[in-house]
Amino acid sequence: MAEHVPLREYQPTGPTRLSAAERDALLAASVTVTPVSGTTDLYEVRPGSTVGVVRVRDRQFDIAPKIGIQRLLNLLTYSIRDEFWGDELAEYGRDADLLEVVAAAYALRLERTLERGVVRGYRHRAERGVAIRGRIDMAAQVRREFGRMLPINIAYDDHTIDIDPNRILLAAVLRLRSLRLRTDRTRRRLLMALDRLDGVTAVRYDPRRLPRVSSTRLDHHYRPALAMAALILSNSSVEAGTPVGSADAILFNMNEVFEDFIVGALREQLALDSRTFPQGDTRLTLDEGARVGLEPDLSWIQAGRPIFVGDVKYKRLTAAGYKHPDLYQVHAYARAAGLPSTLLVYAAGEAESAIYRVVRGGPEIEVVVIDLNRDLEGLAREMARIASRVRQHAERGRAALNLVSTSPPTTTTPVAS
Template sequence: MARIQLDELDGRGVSCILEPDVAAALVKSGLVNLRSEGNSTWRALPRGKVGCVSFRGIDVTVTSKATPASLLFYLAYAKDPGFRVGNVAAEAGDDLWAAFAETLIRTAELALRDGVLQSYLTVDDSICVIRGRIRVSDQVTRRHGAPAPVEVRYDDYTVDIAENQILRAAIRRMLGVPRLSNSARRRLAHLDGKLAGVTPVSAQRLPAWVKSRLNRRYQPALRIAELVLGDQSTVSKGGGAVLAGFVVNMATVFENFVVVAIREAFRGLGTTSAKFGVHLADGERIPMEPDVVHLRNDVPVAVFDAKYKLARKSGRYPNADIYQMLAYCTALQLRQGWLIYAVGGADTAAIRVKNGGIEIHQYAVDLRLKPAEVLERIEHIVRSSVAHLPAAS
C-alpha cells in the first residue's frame, strides 16, 4: 500500500501519482486538497483537518499536534467527561488506525469480560401462542376477528439491546478498515462472535442508549464505538473498492474538549455555558458567541475562548484574538478574559488594555503533552480565573 503522510501545517505538500477515481475519492473525503501537476501527478496538501483515508491501495494520513491516542481521548472526553485517560489503550507511537482498533478491542474486551449484557426489551409481535398482553386494538384492526395469529406485547430478556447493537456495529466497521495487524483482526472477529444473536444496525440509524449502573462496564467501549461510527468516520464501497476514513477538524476537537474540561473544573462553582449568546451593540446587533462563559447567579463572571493555532515566529499570537476577547469582555461587562491556545508561544501572558481596565490572559496548552497533563493545565487556568473573580455576594 502506497502511503502519503502530511503534517496538518505542511505548506509544501507531497507529490504523488493517482488515478482520477482515486483522486476524486480522496478529495471527497475532505482530508486533503489535490493540485494537478499534469500526467496523473498530483500534489496533496492538508485541508485544515487531520485523520486518515485509504482507497484502492493509497493510504493518506494527516497528523496533528496530538498523538493518535491523545486525539481519541479528547474526542471521547468531549462526549463524556467520565471517560478516563486509562480507557485509551494505544501507545503514542501508533498510527490512527492502530490506535482506534486497539482501543476499541481493549475496551470491548473489558466490557464483555463478564459476559454479554442482557436486559428486558419490550417486543410487539404476531404469534400463534399468547404471550404477555394482547394488543386488542391491533388484533381487531389487523386480524378482523381471526383467532390467530395474535398481536401481543411482551418483555423479552435478551442480548439484542442498544448497547450490544452499537458495539457490534463498531466492531464490524473496524474489521473493514485497512492496515490492521492479523492479531487485531482475530481479536475483532472473536468479539464479533461473542455478540452473535445481536442484530446488525446501520451507522446512520444507531439506537439510543442511556448511562446506567447496569451498563457501566460498557460505557468506555460505547464511547469509542460512537467515534468509530460517527459522522467523521466512513467505511464505504465504491467501484468494488473500499474507502475507509476518519477525518476530524482539530479546531473543533480542541474547542469541544476545552469547553467540557472547563465545565468540569468549575463544577459546583456556578453555571458554565458553551456558546453563550451576547451582543456587542445596542438593539441586539453584532451577535457574538464566546466558547465558554461562567456565570454566578446567572451573571457572567468569566469568559474563555479556545484557539487552535500556533504562535507566530515572534512568539506572539494574532492581535485579532485580543480584539475579539476585548469585544467579549466589553459586551459582558467583565474586567478579565482568557484565551486558551493549543500550543506554542509564551507559556502565559497578560495584556492590560489601555484606558479600559480590561486584562486579557493568554495560556498555552500543549497538546503534545499527555492528556492527564493537559487536563491539569486546564484546571490550573480555571483556578487562576477563580482567583480573579469578584467575591461572591
C-alpha cells in the same frame, strides 16, 4: 495490500501522483490539493487540522497529528481515563498508523468489557402470533383483525442483548473491520467481539445522530468502550466525496478535538454541568438589535447570564488585514457580556501566555497556553491550572454583575493515576 502514503498535519508534500478519486477524497477531508503546473495528475498535498485515514480503493493516506498519536488518544479519551491500552500500544511509534492504533485501543477495551458479560436490557416488542406472550394489544387487535380471534396482537418487553449500547459497540466493530486492518491481533479481537455480540442487530448509524445512552449501575463498565465506539462512529465516513463505495475515512478535526477536551476537562475540574458551562453558548449578541450573534467556546452561566466567557484556539487564526483576530474575538465576547475580563486558551506553540489590558477601561484579556505533549497526569495538572484562572475570572464577573457566588468550595480534583 493497500499502499500507504504518509502525510502530517499542516505539512506540505512534494509532487504526489493522485487519481481523480483520490484528489476528491482528500479535498473532502479538508486537505489542500494544488495541481503542479504543467502536469495532469501531480499535486502538492497539504493537510490542515484534520488527521486520520483516507482510503481510496487500494491506496491509504495516513494523516498523522503533529502531537503524536498517543497524545491524540489522551485528548480523545481524557474523560474516561482509560489506560488499559497503555502497554499494549507502546509498540506503536510516534509515526504509527492512526487507524491501526485506534482500532487496537478499541479492540482491547472491548475485549476487557465483554469479558465481564454482555449486558441485557428490555426492548419493547409488538408482534402478531397464535400464542399469548405478555399482554394482548386490544387496540391493535380491533384495528387490524376486525373481530377475528387469530392472529393475536401481543405486546411485551423482551429481556435481550439487542439493545442500543450493544448495537453501538457492534457498529464500531463492523466499521473497523470494513477498513481492512493489518494487525492480526486486532482483527482477532474484533472477530471475537462479533461472536460475543451475536444476536445484536447491525445498525448503520448516521455519524451526526448517534443515540444517547445513559449509564446504569449494571452497565457502568460499558462506559469507556461506548465512548470509544462513539468516537469511531462519529468521526468516520464512507464515500468522502467520491463515487459510492470507492473511498472511506476515519478523521478527527483537531480544532474540535482540542475544544471538546478543554470544555470537558474544565467542566470536570469546576464540577459544572453542560447547562451551567455550555459549549458554544448562543445567548450573546454583539448589537442591540440582536442581528449579530456571538458564540464563545467557553461560558459560565449564573442567573441566566454569563459570568465568564472565553475562547479556545488549537491553531492561531489568520485573517487578511488583521493582526490579532483572536484577541478581537474574545474582546467582543467580554464587552457583549458586560464582563471585566476574559480568557483565551491556546495549544502550546501557537502563542505565549500574556495579559492584555484594553485601553479606555476595556476588558482584560488573559492568554494561557496548554502543553499537549503530556501524559494523562500532566494534562490533569494543566487543566487544574487553567480551571483556577477560570474561577478567578468568574469571581470578577460576579462582582461586576452584582451576583452572589454559588460556587462550591474550591477542591483539588484527583489526578489520574
